[in-house]
Structures are given as C-alpha cells and as structure tokens.
Amino acid sequence: MIGPQHAVSHKDSVSSDGGAHFSFTDRWGGVSAAPYAELNLGGAVGDDPAAVLANRERAARARGFDPAQVVWMNQVHGRDVAVVEGPWGDTREIPAVDAVVTARRGLPLAVLTADCTPVLLADPVAGIVAAAHAGRPGLVAGVVPAAVAAMVSLGAEPSRITARTGPAVCGRCYEVPAGMRDEVAAVVPASWSETSWGTPAVDVTAGVHAQLADLGVTDRQASAFCTLESGDHFSYRRDRTTGRLAGYVWLDG
Numbered sequence: 283m284i285g286p287q288h289a290v291s292h293k294d295s296v297s298s299d300g301g302a303h304f305s306f307t308d309r310w311g312g313v314s315a316a317p318y319a320e321l322n323l324g325g326a327v328g329d330d331p332a333a334v335l336a337n338r339e340r341a342a343r344a345r346g347f348d349p350a351q352v353v354w355m356n357q358v359h360g361r362d363v364a365v366v367e368g369p370w371g372d373t374r375e376i377p378a379v380d381a382v383v384t385a386r387r388g389l390p391l392a393v394l395t396a397d398c399t400p401v402l403l404a405d406p407v408a409g410i411v412a413a414a415h416a417g418r419p420g421l422v423a424g425v426v427p428a429a430v431a432a433m434v435s436l437g438a439e440p441s442r443i444t445a446r447t448g449p450a451v452c453g454r455c456y457e458v459p460a461g462m463r464d465e466v467a468a469v470v471p472a473s474w475s476e477t478s479w480g481t482p483a484v485d486v487t488a489g490v491h492a493q494l495a496d497l498g499v500t501d502r503q504a505s506a507f508c509t510l511e512s513g514d515h516f517s518y519r520r521d522r523t524t525g526r527l528a529g530y531v532w533l534d535g
Contacts, residue, residue, distance in 0.1 A: 299444045301534040302404035302411065305345055306448035306505060307527050308514045312337040314525060322516070322525025324394050329525065342390070345530060352530070353391045355379050357415045361423035363432045381414035381429035385436050388535030392528050396516040397509050399486045400448040400529035401426055405438035411531045421489045422469045430497050440498035448529045449515045452508035453485025454478040
C-alpha cells in the first residue's frame with residue numbers, strides 16, 4: 283500500500299515498523315542561513331561546514347542516535363551499493379555510491395536529496411536495512427533493485443521488506459524533454475508522466491515503487507510532499523542553490 287507519511291514537526295516525518303525506524307527531514311530547525319535555511323544536511327552544496335555539522339548533530343540527537351555513527355554517502359547518480367558494518371570514520375574517504383546496506387542493528391544510514399527520491403528499506407526479521415538515492419539516472423540504472431539484491435544476499439526476503447520513499451519532485455512537476463521521458467519509460471514504464479500543464483514529465487517515485495513491486499516488496503509507502511511545490515522542503519529544480527534533506531533508516535539495537 284502506498285500512502286502519505288505522517289507529519290511530526292513541520293513537515294518532518296518519522297515512522298516505525300516492527301523495530302525499523304524511518305525518518306525524513308524538512309528544512310526547519312537548523313542553523314544555516316539563506317539560501318540554505320535552515321536544516322541543510324548536505325556538506326557539498328556551499329554551506330558553512332560548521333553549520334552543516336551543527337545541523338547533522340541536531341537531526342541525529344532528535345532521533346536518539348550519535349551523529350558520529352551516521353553512515354553517509356558520496357552520491358553520484360549511479361547504482362553502486364556499499365555494505366557497511368559501521369561509520370566511515372574521520373580518516374576514511376566516503377565512497378561514491380548511491381545505496382548503503384547494513385546488517386548491524388542500531389546503525390543509522392542516511393541519504394541526501396533535494397528533488398530525487400530517498401528510498402529507505404528494512405527487513406526487521408533479518409536485521410537488515412538500506413538507504414538509496416534514486417534520481418532519474420539512478421532509477422534507470424537500477425539502484426533500488428541493486429540495494430534490494432544486496433539486502434537479499436545478507437538474508438533479507440523481499441516479502442518482509444518495508445519500503446518508505448520520502449519527499450521528492452512529483453510526476454506533475456518534473457518536466458523533461460519528450461525524448462528523455464521516452465528513454466526513462468522504456469526502462470521503467472511506470473515513470474511515464476505528464477506535468478499539470480500538459481508537457482512531458484518523469485515520475486521517479488512511481489518508477490521506484492514499480493521496481494519494488496516487481497521485486498516482491500509489497501509494504502510500501504510514499505511521502506505526500508512534492509519538494510518543488512513545498513516551501514517546507516529544499517528543491518534544486520526550484521531554487522538551484524539550496525540545501526539538502528535527509529532520510530534516515532535504522533533498526534532497534
């Protein structure tokens with residue numbers, strides 16, 4: 283079933299399911315100045331690094347975990363997946379991947395977005411979670427199926443996986459050239475869309491959910507918020523220079 287997330291603080295959302303926790307931030311409650319106001323969690327968008335660190339600490343503490351334990355990614359719009367057992371640490375370079383998977387309970391995984399679809403996955407029975415960054419290129423490349431495959435290799439079962447997708451630009455707003463829409467839809471037909479003003483569009487979130495359904499993941503929910511339409515969320519397509527939202531997933535330790 284696909285349905286809206288529940289707002290908790292402003293448009294920040296968090297939910298729990300069988301010991302798995304899913305949380306998506308909004309843009310409020312941080313210390314960053316415009317155009318990154320306020321809770322920018324992206325470290326590579328031009329914001330003051332001290333503000334980003336403060337924001338990441340606030341976001342982590344609000345969810346009950348140590349900010350130093352969060353596993354981030356160097357996202358590159360690909361399909362590579364990293365299986366992790368702990369945080370990268372201060373001296374290890376964060377790898378260029380668009381999905382992270384762990385079998386360690388209590389380890390929070392994070393994905394950054396500002397229009398792309400953040401995908402959080404959990405099999406609480408097997409004790410395995412994943413976070414994936416699915417933009418248009420990642421959708422076509424198959425980053426979400428790759429993340430599920432990595433989970434299955436560790437013992438997860440698709441029928442037990444809970445999937446939550448967060449705020450993203452919707453299919454009514456993500457305008458693209460007709461040729462690009464056709465290229466994406468040729469790989470993921472469910473992504474074919476049209477804007478509210480009648481031009482070609484791509485619905486990445488619909489495409490992600492179709493891929494998950496094809497893999498046997500039936501417990502799925504999508505956020506009701508379109509980042510481009512919502513002033514409570516960062517949107518690269520709307521503002522260009524802007525902050526990044528985060529999606530977090532973790533299991534009870």
